[in-house]
Amino acid sequence: MPQILQIGAIALATLGGGAATMTVMKPELPDLTVPAGNWSAENLLDGTSFDIVGTDLDSGQEMTDTLVFRDGAFQSVNCQAYCDFGFSAYQTKVVGDAVHFTATTRCPDAPHTVVWYGSVTEDGIEVAGTWTTRRWYWSHQIRFEGDGSTALPDHAAISD
Amino acid sequence: MVATKFGASSLILRFVILISILVLATWGAHLVRDALNLEIRPGNEQAVHRMIMSGAVAYIGLLAVPFVPGAEIGIAMLAAFGAGIAPLIYVATVVSMMLAYTVGRFLPIHALERLLARMRMRRAAALVARAALLAPEERVTVLLQGRSEKSLQIGLRYRYAALALAVNTPGNSIIGGGGGIMMMAGLSGIFSPLATFVTIILAVSPVPLAVLFFGLQF
Numbered sequence: 001m002p003q004i005l006q007i008g009a010i011a012l013a014t015l016g017g018g019a020a021t022m023t024v025m026k027p028e029l030p031d032l033t034v035p036a037g038n039w040s041a042e043n044l045l046d047g048t049s050f051d052i053v054g055t056d057l058d059s060g061q062e063m064t065d066t067l068v069f070r071d072g073a074f075q076s077v078n079c080q081a082y083c084d085f086g087f088s089a090y091q092t093k094v095v096g097d098a099v100h101f102t103a104t105t106r107c108p109d110a111p112h113t114v115v116w117y118g119s120v121t122e123d124g125i126e127v128a129g130t131w132t133t134r135r136w137y138w139s140h141q142i143r144f145e146g147d148g149s150t151a152l153p154d155h156a157a158i159s160d
Numbered sequence: 161m162v163a164t165k166f167g168a169s170s171l172i173l174r175f176v177i178l179i180s181i182l183v184l185a186t187w188g189a190h191l192v193r194d195a196l197n198l199e200i201r202p203g204n205e206q207a208v209h210r211m212i213m214s215g216a217v218a219y220i221g222l223l224a225v226p227f228v229p230g231a232e233i234g235i236a237m238l239a240a241f242g243a244g245i246a247p248l249i250y251v252a253t254v255v256s257m258m259l260a261y262t263v264g265r266f267l268p269i270h271a272l273e274r275l276l277a278r279m280r281m282r283r284a285a286a287l288v289a290r291a292a293l294l295a296p297e298e299r300v301t302v303l304l305q306g307r308s309e310k311s312l313q314i315g316l317r318y319r320y321a322a323l324a325l326a327v328n329t330p331g332n333s334i335i336g337g338g339g340g341i342m343m344m345a346g347l348s349g350i351f352s353p354l355a356t357f358v359t360i361i362l363a364v365s366p367v368p369l370a371v372l373f374f375g376l377q378f
Contacts, residue, residue: 003266010353014258017361018251025247059199082202110206133205137212137248140200 022137029141032115032130034102039091044099045069050125054146063144066151067116067127074103079114083107090116097121111135124149212241216252223256224263226276226284226340229333230256246369253338253364257327260339261356264346272343287336288347296349302335320355324363 001009049068056063066077073087080086090103098119105114111134118127124147131142200208215237223230234249263272269292276285291299300319301312315322323345327338336344342360345351 006353007262007266010258010262010357013354013357014255017357018255021251021254022247025250027244061199078202083206110209112202112205131202133200135209137216137251138244140205140244142202 026138029132029134029139031104031113031132032117032128032143034115034117037093037095037100039093039102041072041089041091043069043072044092044094045074045090045101045120046071048120049151050120050148051151052125052127052146052148054127054144057143057145063146065146067118067125067148069101074101074105074116076105076114076116079105079107083110083112085112085114095119208241212237212245212248216248219249220252220256220259222339223253223337224260224339224342225281226260226287226336226343227281227333228284228339229337231338250365250369254360257338257342257360257364258357260342261346261351261353261360264343265349265353266346269347272347284336284340287340288343291344291347296347298348300344300348300350302344316350319350320359323351323356324359327360327363328366 046069049066052065052067054063054065055061063078065079068075068077069090070087072089074090075087076085085105085107088103088105090101092099092101094100098121100119101116102118103116105116106112112131113134114129114131116127116129118125118129126145126147128145129143131144133140215233219230219233219237221230222228222233234253237245237249267275269288273285273288273292276288287302291302294302300316323341326332326335326341332338332341335341345356
């Protein structure tokens with residue numbers, strides 16, 4: 001076999017073996033499981049926004065954020081600042097006095113997926129979520145929970 | 161009897177020293193990680209990703225060069241980023257070892273010597289120059305200098321096992337390190353690419369697999 005083909009075969013075997021190893025060894029991190037239900041895109045939370053204080057469930061670190069609902073879409077101001085997530089569609093369902101919502105948002109420039117699940121009542125908002133980064137060589141996840149109350153409009157912090 | 165007792169106590173002492181070194185190294189790695197404060201947050205993940213990619217490329221390149229202690233970069237990355245990075249370190253180690261082997265096997269030996277000399281890697285160039293004077297099948301014995309004839313014969317007969325042992329032996333940097341060993345294996349022409357690849361896949365697996373599966377947290 002010509003040398004160039006041998007080199008190619010070694011490179012192919014090494015990279016193929018590496019890819020297979022990554023597939024087998026890299027642990028899978030599932031996103032937050034959102035309870036099933038009669039979810040609909042009724043835009044029940046449009047025009048509202050909430051300041052929340054949350055906690056990273058693994059490190060205990062405090063996180064603050066503002067969640068915005070507008071025109072059938074949802075945005076986390078922090079996600080927008082970190083990775084230009086933009087607005088993403090959200091869904092709602094009504095259970096008793098609470099409006100539950102969920103949204104899955106993705107960064108366009110990096111493999112970040114954030115899954116949100118929360119409920120809004122007259123008293124405020126409770127929210128939980130996962131920020132999962134799935135690189136080809138590892139996956140990393142931040143699990144968080146938080147609560148908050150209605151925020152005053154601050155259009156300067158909200159971006160399309 | 162006295163000699164046996166002395167031998168046993170000496171062995172226990174060495175074992176205790178080894179365990180102490182491992183404990184101290186783990187403790188030191190914890191301190192380094194805490195000092196670096198490399199907690200991955202949404203705000204720094206992309207910077208961490210760039211650091212990891214740069215580190216991996218440097219690791220592959222340096223580990224493939226004879227006498228360059230590239231393994232320390234891998235250990236530093238494990239210390240900094242934890243067990244999650246173990247698969248990448250494993251794959252990068254295999255790639256680096258195969259790179260060194262491929263360079264040794266296919267690059268003309270005098271060209272390799274000149275290249276290393278031009279890069280001012282004098283010890284690596286001297287190693288290749290010594291190997292150039294020998295027949296290809298004798299080149300691997302450069303790595304077994306000072307061994308008895310019987311050891312040489314066993315080493316050559318079970319050369320793939322010897323190769324696996326050599327790349328895993330602590331302190332192998334004095335005979336060229338992982339990169340030097342693999343380059344010599346390539347230069348010798350007695351190691352087939354496929355068998356060498358399988359050998360390396362198995363040989364470099366213990367540390368990353370231990371970190372990944374047994375949760376040795378740095």
